[in-house]
Amino acid sequence: MKPMGPLPPEFAGLDGALTIGGRRAEDWVAEAGDTPLFVYDAAIVAARVARFRAAMPAVDLHYAIKANPHPPLIAVIAPLVDGLDVASAGELRLALAAKPAAAISFAGPGKRDDELAIAIGAGATLNVESESEGARALAIGDRLGIAPRLAVRVNPDVELRGSGMKMGGRASPFGVDADQAAALVRKLIGGGADWRGLHFYAGSQALDAAAIADTQDATLALAARLAEAVGAAPPLVNLGGGFGVPYFANDRALDVETVGARLTDALGARAAILADSRFAIELGRWLVAEAGVYLTRIVDRKLSHGEIFLVVDGGLNHQLAASGNFGTVVRRNYPLAVASAMGAEPEETVSVVGPLCTPLDRLGDRIALPQARAGDLIAIFLAGAYGASASPTGFLGHPPAAERVSG
């Protein structure tokens, strides 16, 4: 038997039939017409936003929509946050449907000229990732007769300790190295840009509050040094994010209140040149991961060499991350449950596998569950971030999963 990650607190106390947003899992499936299905509980997302606001009241909150770009979910989140962060012209289009352009920023290496032109024309902020991208943005602004709104993304000389994905402190396709950033900002201002500030992003999926706070302290100090070197105050300093969620056994939820207290102190003591700057944190996963449940029905139950397999109708084609093939080195179990038997004692050790003809399609590896039969629903939790949009939906030709937002 292998361990599973913890059920999110909102579902951990349920007894009997799983409910999501006050509605039974089977009723969600009936309404959607079939399994597999993602359901996102808007109330859980709103509670995360409220918790963030209470922990760091002076800081803007941005939603990084790559975590979950389902348009009805973006529509729920957009009014609750101060900004939307996008990483393609496609995401920009989704964001513009939900928020004014002035509240949207566009990061990512390899922005094409047509993407730059769409963003500049719309009035969104571009987080410039290189000197040549900055030059292209200025030229396109000239051609359109618009002063482009440009921020500079800095490859920070700090990294986020313990984060699942490090994106700072080393050679990187993201941003310009810290020692080149001030010169680029001066060049952009000199070239007629509307300079919006500085963007930092040091890593993702961090659960250690002290590590996040240390990174934020170092980022603030770097922002102050760069502002001094530019000789101007950045209107906005985007401090990045990287707040993680507990996916696996022994993961502990991030203590956001400690992060907030340390950041509030650090901002209170910030350098004079940042006195009038605003500060933002951009979050994807932490806002939406725990709000999502992936529901899939057992098609077959079989025994092989003494191991029980529950074969379900959904798999890594919809929820790659739960199979352990999205950004993890060692395969570990996401939290799973039999939707009709929440809170019931485990009775047997089973593996939950999807319908794809590859051994990678394993959603639960030798986990302890209550007895389940063909026809029962399996719920896979932590499915709200990097699920439907981060999975190879074309692989093996099964239909896409439906998506629903509660509330």
Ligand SMILES: *Cc1c(COP(=O)(O)O)cnc(C)c1O
């Ligand atoms: C992916 C990404 C995010 C969101 O990361 P999460 O781990 O989902 O919070 C935020 N900012 C940037 C620049 C990113 O690339």
